[in-house]
Amino acid sequence: MGRKNKFVAATSIGPVANVILNIIIAIIAICCIYPMIFIFMISISSEDALALHGFKLIPSAFSKAGYHAVMQLGGAQLLQSYMISIAVTVVGTAIGIFIMALYAYAISRQDFKYRRFFTWVAVIPMMFSGGFVPMYLINTQVLKFNNHFWALIIPGLVSTMYLLIMRTYFKNSIPPGLVEAARIDGADEFTIFFKIVMPLAKPVIATLSLLMAIGYWGDWYTPFLYITKSSLTPLQALLYQIQANIQFIANNAALSQSPTMAALVKNMPTETTQMAMVVLATIPIACAYPFFQRYIISGLTVGGIKE
Amino acid sequence: MGSKEKKASRTSTGIFLIMTIPVLIYFIFEAYLPMFGALLAFKQFHFARGGFFASFWSSPWVGFQNFKFLFTTDAALVMFRNTILYNLVFIITVTVCSVALAVCINELLNKKMAKIYQTMMFFPYFLTTIVVSYFVFSFFSMDMGSVNGILTHLHIHTPVNWYAKPVAWPFIIIIVNLWKGIGYTSILYLATIVGIDSQYYEAAVMDGASKWQQIKFITIPHLRPIITLMVIMALSGILKSDFGMFYVIPQNAGALLPTTQTIDTYQYRGLVTLGSIGMPAAAGLFQSFVGLILILTVNKVVKKFDSDSAMF
Numbered sequence: 001m002g003r004k005n006k007f008v009a010a011t012s013i014g015p016v017a018n019v020i021l022n023i024i025i026a027i028i029a030i031c032c033i034y035p036m037i038f039i040f041m042i043s044i045s046s047e048d049a050l051a052l053h054g055f056k057l058i059p060s061a062f063s064k065a066g067y068h069a070v071m072q073l074g075g076a077q078l079l080q081s082y083m084i085s086i087a088v089t090v091v092g093t094a095i096g097i098f099i100m101a102l103y104a105y106a107i108s109r110q111d112f113k114y115r116r117f118f119t120w121v122a123v124i125p126m127m128f129s130g131g132f133v134p135m136y137l138i139n140t141q142v143l144k145f146n147n148h149f150w151a152l153i154i155p156g157l158v159s160t161m162y163l164l165i166m167r168t169y170f171k172n173s174i175p176p177g178l179v180e181a182a183r184i185d186g187a188d189e190f191t192i193f194f195k196i197v198m199p200l201a202k203p204v205i206a207t208l209s210l211l212m213a214i215g216y217w218g219d220w221y222t223p224f225l226y227i228t229k230s231s232l233t234p235l236q237a238l239l240y241q242i243q244a245n246i247q248f249i250a251n252n253a254a255l256s257q258s259p260t261m262a263a264l265v266k267n268m269p270t271e272t273t274q275m276a277m278v279v280l281a282t283i284p285i286a287c288a289y290p291f292f293q294r295y296i297i298s299g300l301t302v303g304g305i306k307e
Numbered sequence: 308m309g310s311k312e313k314k315a316s317r318t319s320t321g322i323f324l325i326m327t328i329p330v331l332i333y334f335i336f337e338a339y340l341p342m343f344g345a346l347l348a349f350k351q352f353h354f355a356r357g358g359f360f361a362s363f364w365s366s367p368w369v370g371f372q373n374f375k376f377l378f379t380t381d382a383a384l385v386m387f388r389n390t391i392l393y394n395l396v397f398i399i400t401v402t403v404c405s406v407a408l409a410v411c412i413n414e415l416l417n418k419k420m421a422k423i424y425q426t427m428m429f430f431p432y433f434l435t436t437i438v439v440s441y442f443v444f445s446f447f448s449m450d451m452g453s454v455n456g457i458l459t460h461l462h463i464h465t466p467v468n469w470y471a472k473p474v475a476w477p478f479i480i481i482i483v484n485l486w487k488g489i490g491y492t493s494i495l496y497l498a499t500i501v502g503i504d505s506q507y508y509e510a511a512v513m514d515g516a517s518k519w520q521q522i523k524f525i526t527i528p529h530l531r532p533i534i535t536l537m538v539i540m541a542l543s544g545i546l547k548s549d550f551g552m553f554y555v556i557p558q559n560a561g562a563l564l565p566t567t568q569t570i571d572t573y574q575y576r577g578l579v580t581l582g583s584i585g586m587p588a589a590a591g592l593f594q595s596f597v598g599l600i601l602i603l604t605v606n607k608v609v610k611k612f613d614s615d616s617a618m619f
Contacts, residue, residue, distance in 0.1 A: 029427035035442035099329035125338035131591020134344025
């Protein structure tokens with residue numbers, strides 16, 4: 001016991017080194033969250049203070065004008081974008097996980113004759129793609145993605161990586177005896193899949209759903225390519241739009257047609273309104289993230305594509 | 308008995324085939340059709356009546372002409388140089404910094420603080436490129452950015468229009484990339500360090516090894532396999548780039564193209580902004596083709612020295 005403690009002490013760093021290391025790492029850690037705090041402080045600055053002194057961590061004067069403008073002019077659009085983002089995330093994750101689980105289960109079964117073929121069907125796209133031009137042309141010309149709700153969902157539905165993680169899990173963690181017993185009892189493959197395999201695969205399904213949901217939530221690229229209608233613009237794409245044109249937030253409402261509203265739009269405090277939008281779009285997720293960080297890390301470290 | 312079993316397995320095969328249908332359809336439309344569409348890099352594509360496929364068939368084959376044109380332009384030189392150099396610097400900076408960080412975090416005496424630091428450093432992983440582009444803007448905006456604020460406050464320089472200064476962007480992009488990736492990557496390395504058997508360190512202390520020697524002769528050698536794996540995996544993607552990092556973060560500023568154009572931004576700008584098809588398609592096909600060769604090579608190398616980590 002005493003001997004062990006001595007070793008722990010000897011393999012550890014000294015107290016002075018510990019303090020120095022703590023300071024260095026704390027500075028790096030603060031750098032990682034500093035920009036978010038900075039953006040928040042800008043969002044509550046007064047526009048005059050910004051014009052005079054630029055962006056400051058502690059502004060010389062505070063103001064709610066940015067949030068006020070968002071509420072008055074962009075409230076409807078912000079809400080609409082939240083709804084679209086939530087709908088895309090929920091629908092995309094549910095469908096994607098479900099169809100991937102079906103496929104992964106089929107190729108995980110040793111008695112499926114064509115499992116090698118279907119495994120290669122999934123692996124080849126990971127190694128070789130047609131490139132951006134044919135992908136874009138097929139999605140816009142053949143599948144008619146432009147300004148369509150399903151355009152936000154389809155491109156992210158399937159990931160070979162997740163598919164293979166599921167397959168490995170099904171193969172290694174579902175006792176084959178259980179499946180065999182169910183079959184002898186007369187259960188067909190669908191029943192086995194829904195009643196035995198899916199409940200047993202809950203941990204991997206949950207982790208992958210979380211990763212996929214984060215992917216859909218943060219996806220700005222798909223709407224960037226296919227969506228111009230403000231009523232279909234998800235949150236991240238909205239943030240992108242207002243970076244170039246803050247007026248975009250007023251597009252959704254018919255508000256801007258009345259003269260008083262038109263004046264409001266014209267006098268909108270650009271920087272603080274933008275930053276207020278960033279804060280309102282980011283903070284809810286940022287607050288939730290420490291709670292599921294653990295699951296994400298466990299998800300990131302699973303891997304293994306091989307059989 | 309035998310025939311009953313045979314029949315059962317035949318119906319299972321049928322059900323398995325049904326199970327594969329939805330994902331199969333996805334792959335056909337989102338992966339294999341574009342793969343076949345990549346052939347338009349060898350065509351002089353014209354839009355004709357009757358949609359994409361009719362246009363595809365009616366466009367004449369031109370062999371490698373698109374590739375020839377592409378590689379005689381200066382644009383090709385710039386985008387290949389940028390993509391490769393950025394990737395090399397990304398690999399070096401992220402690997403060195405996150406290994407160092409993981410080693411340091413592991414040494415902290417207060418494990419509770421270590422957890423808090425990690426949570427903070429993981430934060431950027433959740434932010435989208437769009438939000439990060441606002442961060443960058445808050446630092447480098449010409450009128451209000453804090454960098455210009457500091458420069459003028461200290462009378463070092465008059466305000467600089469950073470979004471028209473291509474020289475500055477390699478540094479900005481490299482730092483943003485490091486900032487975004489360091490927390491996540493260091494967690495991967497830390498997981499390996501935590502798994503090292505403490506007996507190695509105890510034995511080293513018995514032999515009078517200093518902390519530095521312990522890191523050099525125990526920790527780093529244990530990390531070597533995973534570092535090597537991560538680096539060669541990253542090398543296989545050396546012609547790929549994160550579109551948002553090079554398009555959204557520099558706010559699509561034309562003046563910055565010399566240092567921010569990559570193969571991916573070129574394809575987008577070529578097709579969507581300029582409406583040309585041949586050369587961007589050629590660039591994309593070349594990128595994919597080289598990527599394929601690199602992945603196969605990398606997999607062979609990995610297999611040779613650590614068969615457990617090979618991809619297939």
